[in-house]
Amino acid sequence: MDNTKKITIAINNREYKVDPGQTIMQAADHCGYHIPRLCYHPKLSIEGACRVCIVEVEGMRNFVASCCYPVTDGMKIHTNTKEVRQARRDIVELLVDNHPEDCHTCERDGNCELQRLVYSMGIRHRHFVGERKHYEKDLSGASVIRDPDKCILCGRCVRMCSEIQGVHCLSQAHRGFNTVVMPAYNMPFAETVCSGCGQCINVCPTASFVEKNHTQELFEKLNDKSLIKVVQFAPSVRAAIGEAFGLAPGRNMEGQLIAAFRRLGFDYVFDTQFAADLTIMEEGSEFLERVQGNGPLPLITSCSSAWMKYVEQFYPDMVDNISTAKSPMSMASAMFKTYWAEKMRIDPKKILSVATMCCTAKKYEATRPELEVHGMRTTDIVVTTREMGWMIKSSGIDFVNIQPEKPDAPLGLSSGAGAIFGVTGGVMEAAVRTAYELYTGETLIDIEMADIRGFKGVKEAKISLDGKELRLAVAHGLGNAHKVMEMVRQDRNRFHFIEIMGCPGGCIGGGGQPYATANSIPLDEEALRLRAQALYDLDRGKTIRRSHDNPDVQRLYREYLGRPLSEKSHELLHTHYKAKLPKGIVSPELKIV
């Protein structure tokens, strides 16, 4: 940076040269001062609400919130005077005074930003204790539950839900001391537009939002001797669960996880990545069908559960463009209770099908009646990465040092294409690897698609199939999905194939992933990048990198399904989505008079 363009500021009486055009907080970060903060998040708009990040600026009558105040040349900033420290401490105390004192029994004990802040502010006495708010918990949602008592009104969830996810389910309501974050008209989550993505959980500094917990139910079932306990786990779980045990982001813990599952009492451990390969076979074939004129284009992926709820509500006119292929989790579960049960001569009703997912919305997906097979629910319990991390700890399993193990056959072996399903662009990349070969009969040499990797919100690419140019789009985060859908509404022919993942970064940034650690922030871009890298490394380390080359997938078709899109496939691996109109959402066909 050109030094002449820098401006001089003083922080705590020491001078620094900094770039103009940034906030006091950003400048202070560069100068080695981490001003305490709470409502601030770099991905979200500036709220300036919590006032924890106040600093003193000479010449200003009041303290200023450093998250939103720009630096100017010659500015003299004090971050640690007696007055600022006392005001900041009092502000944090005010938050705690209206917060239940139940840290010992709270789900986020040890992972709570408020707790850490109280400690670092040195609040050892309480001066202003008084009335506390009390609201009923909302336990209605299949994925996310809401406890307004723990809310400190930082507004991160509100901004996440509207700015990044475009769902606009949450807002502040009422005034003054009665202010509370809620869906419109305080409707129960189950009846709202909540997509279940769980990003509110990711950004919540306290336990005001948590996933619907299924650990106790799972512990009970694991002790039930009459059940055959089968577990599958998503690609992104292995790339992130280490963080729950204090490891740096990006460590692939696949082997340890499998070993831990067996120690927890699971009888069979299968890999969702296998089902991802299966998804590619079905979805890739569906895409080729549609390219040849059988069915509407663009084809839009359906793997992401939050996305499926979003599209049913907000883009009912696009439902026919959605791939009928089930998500990998639901395909795997369907195979457990049919193919595998028959093969093993097990009564499918005796199978406990468990999924460990990076996702909270999968809890909702598991309850969807349209995914049932022979009248059976296929996925019985979904637990998140966080829940599984806790179960492993709670069971006293030495996760970090455990000897890695391999998954069981025949639903455990996966290709590299299945691994990258967890990161934005991965489904598209995997599909292209297979579709290209199925269509042209030639093997795609350069299988890594740089255009659709990385964390740009909307990514576009082109491929050529026998001279036919196909336009692809990839979006992650529902807000970006909204952008792509608007493009499609403008021009139905703009794209041929669209991959949507509901969470920022894809499944690696899912709502069920481990909480940010003390020195990190939720959805930290670097952490997401490292998790993604773990999956790309996993892909590179495999000899089989294309779904159709997976010998177990080939065997499954040979022994059971016949071929992709066969009648049996349709019965077990495909479904249909239809428009859902929760209260407050008006169908585009309805005209309001």
Place this chain on the structure above:
Amino acid sequence: MGHRLKKERNRTVTATSYRIIVCDGTACINKGSRKLTALLREELEKHGLADRTTIGLSGCLGMCDKGPLMVVNPGYTIYGNVTEADIPEIVEEHLVKGQPIARLVIQEDHLYNRFFRVFGDANFFGKQMRITLRNCGIIDPENIDDYLSLRGYEALAKAITEMTPEQVIDEVEKSGLRGRGGAGFPTGRKWRLAAKEKATPKYVVCNADEGDPGAFMDRSAIEGDPHTIVEGMAIGGYAIGSDHGVVYIRAEYPLAIKRIRKAIEDARAHGLLGKNILGSSFSFDIEIRLGAGAFVCGEETALIHSIEGARGMPRPRPPYPAASGLFNKPTLINNVETWANVPVIILDGANWFHTVGTETSKGTKVFALAGKVVNTGLIEVPMGTTLREIIYDVGGGIPFGKRFKAIQTGGPSGGCLPEQYLDTPIDYESLAKAGSIMGSGGMIVIDEDACMVDMARFFLEFTQDESCGKCTPCREGTKRMLEILVRITEGKGQPGDIEKLERLGNTIKKSALCGLGQSAPNPVLSTIKNFREEYEEHIHEKKCRAKACKCLVSFEITDKCIGCGACRRVCPVSAIAGSPKSKHTIDQDKCVRCGMCFNTCKFEAIAKV
């Protein structure tokens, strides 16, 4: 263009022998002024005077406690406390015989005002100077011709035909006008900031979201003279290069809304709003947005959110609305009163305007004078008038011979000033120095019967209730302060409570996000500063010297009791016992201190102790 305006004006003044103005402000309407108007018409008809007498309705004349009010012109005779029975007499004596009825005339000293020579006999107006309210009470607010006849829209015509936008801003800047919404930001500088922005469209907003309890300056100004707001905004639009104005007004002001709406429509019909105003290349139009009555929506960024359809919560500044406001476009927001000053500055010049007021605060200020003062109502005084002049000259002093205790200025976020500050001149700096604020113009006089702790509690209860809930200090801090105040007034105060109030108050003041939060502790901090001994008495001696805090007061029956039994009968909890014609007694355990016995006793035999 000037010619066209003159023609408009000439058309308006028709030859009439009498012109009667009946105050049609909210207070007078409540006192039956409309019935009087109807009676007046009947009476005029009866005497065959209907064709040569016009009846005009006006906005608030200000002397609300003397309403219903009626002005007979020519002669500028003001009648107050007019009853239905007085109407035939007024018509008979005054209009037919030409003899004003002395009994009904509000007789006080003569006065001179720059804009009009009216209301000659009211001392109430003696120290007043009406710039903002110059037409209120003079014109029929629903008649654009009335406004035009008093040089209405001439300032707009002058601005767009004779001045460049730059010159308009220069004039406003030179006048020294400062924002009347409370903060006192120099208006000209604000205009210049908005004018220099390149982005389009730009917006001009009138903040009519008056929310202070007991304040009705903006409402009365719009009800009485809506066209001046329209004209002021159009001039602002011309100055900064905007063609779109928005009046943000609370839905609880139906009459003001009706009148501003009519004014906009009439102005449009006269070519004073809309495309190519007065044949120039300048186009400007105004729309009305209704607020749902949240106090915080008077804060400019919250107001912007509300207009946009979002929840009315403030956001941090910068960026200021002048750079990024409504729909993220440059936006010029001024208060009703500020806009009303603009035509005067353009027409009479900044140099004249500059002569009114003090060194730092120019012009006049409108106040809603309320509380324990003889003349309550709307007043407008030059900056620099002292609080003492307002209370004793304009307000007529404290009623019932009570002692003055404090004056609360600036609405719920202002401070309470005791006697030693009475000679403080009204201007932004002096009030701030004294520990209060100018605010938007609430002014409440407090006498010895009021408890200052209870006062502070009352105001804080309001701000806590109206806090938007966004920032921690305001949302949580004011709640804790309120809890402490409540316990002090209930006799449960603890040593250290005053210090806690001061500590929280200072934290909130210095850390809150918006002006509402930053000023919310003012009533508490200023009463602690000026009346600390009252707080201490409450806490340490469990005593309320004003006998206003229910929990700290008990009622006792003295020897004056004749045993009539009236107190026993009204007591809602049967705490009073006694046989007829003998002294009664109060069971203190049962007593809920409602004070009904105290109010009922005709023999002053019940004492508050």
